[in-house]
Amino acid sequence: MTGFSIAALTGDKLSCRRGFKPLFRDLDLTARAGRALVVTGPNGAGKSSLLRLLAGLLAPSAGNVRLSGGPEEGGLREHLHYLGHDDAVKGALTVAANLDFWRQVLGPTGSDVEEALDEVGLGGLGRLRASVLSAGQKRRLAIARLLVSQRPIWILDEPTTALDVKAQAQFAAFGRAHLAAGGILVAATHAPLDLGEADELNLSGRAIPLRTEEFDS
Numbered sequence: 001m002t003g004f005s006i007a008a009l010t011g012d013k014l015s016c017r018r019g020f021k022p023l024f025r026d027l028d029l030t031a032r033a034g035r036a037l038v039v040t041g042p043n044g045a046g047k048s049s050l051l052r053l054l055a056g057l058l059a060p061s062a063g064n065v066r067l068s069g070g071p072e073e074g075g076l077r078e079h080l081h082y083l084g085h086d087d088a089v090k091g092a093l094t095v096a097a098n099l100d101f102w103r104q105v106l107g108p109t110g111s112d113v114e115e116a117l118d119e120v121g122l123g124g125l126g127r128l129r130a131s132v133l134s135a136g137q138k139r140r141l142a143i144a145r146l147l148v149s150q151r152p153i154w155i156l157d158e159p160t161t162a163l164d165v166k167a168q169a170q171f172a173a174f175g176r177a178h179l180a181a182g183g184i185l186v187a188a189t190h191a192p193l194d195l196g197e198a199d200e201l202n203l204s205g206r207a208i209p210l211r212t213e214e215f216d217s
């Protein structure tokens with residue numbers, strides 16, 4: 001992997017609402033190159049919502065997200081990989097065609113398709129229709145997107161869901177290699193990810209209590 005030059009992804013005074021519900025307010029965070037930021041907290045605490053804010057997929061109700069250092073050109077979205085809960089696998093396409101699609105969309109700057117499938121343990125399955133993959137295999141295919149295009153920022157929502165123990169260890173190795181290359185990695189998780197020394201942002205206790213008038217507005 002090549003070295004990356006973006007120094008940090010920062011959220012300043014972030015506030016978030018989902019529907020009528022305020023989730024958190026005035027949240028400051030920094031994800032630094034070379035050190036994972038792990039977002040934890042109970043179900044419904046707002047981890048996925050925060051990751052969507054950081055990825056530019058959801059607008060904060062206040063505050064902003066910014067990059068420091070790195071190339072001037074391109075917005076945040078051109079520099080990041082976002083893996084949500086949904087694996088974004090098209091069942092009607094083959095495994096290889098799914099990955100090739102993402103390689104073209106995200107930029108073919110990493111491993112080629114066959115290589116990446118081998119790396120995630122899907123070698124030999126490229127010609128299979130993706131609809132027949134198991135849940136863990138679909139997650140492996142989603143993780144292969146991280147390998148076919150080199151992007152400095154990885155924003156990952158529960159990346160090891162459905163992965164067996166070996167695939168979890170493989171994912172951890174990919175994450176550590178990304179960080180060693182100077183990448184930024186933010187992950188929401190309920191389980192340890194084995195990414196080396198990491199910063200933790202725990203959203204429990206940050207939830208804003210609902211007030212009845214918020215149901216009425």
Ligand SMILES: Nc1ncnc2c1ncn2[C@@H]1O[C@H](COP(=O)(O)OP(=O)(O)OP(=O)(O)O)[C@@H](O)[C@H]1O
Pocket residue numbers: 018019020021023041042043044045046047048049050188
């Ligand atoms: N599109 C939406 N519209 C309204 N409310 C939403 C929407 N998406 C999420 N929410 C609510 O926001 C809250 C936080 O959801 P979020 O998915 O961010 O939590 P989470 O911490 O990632 O949870 P989990 O650990 O269960 O994945 C939940 O109460 C959820 O119902």
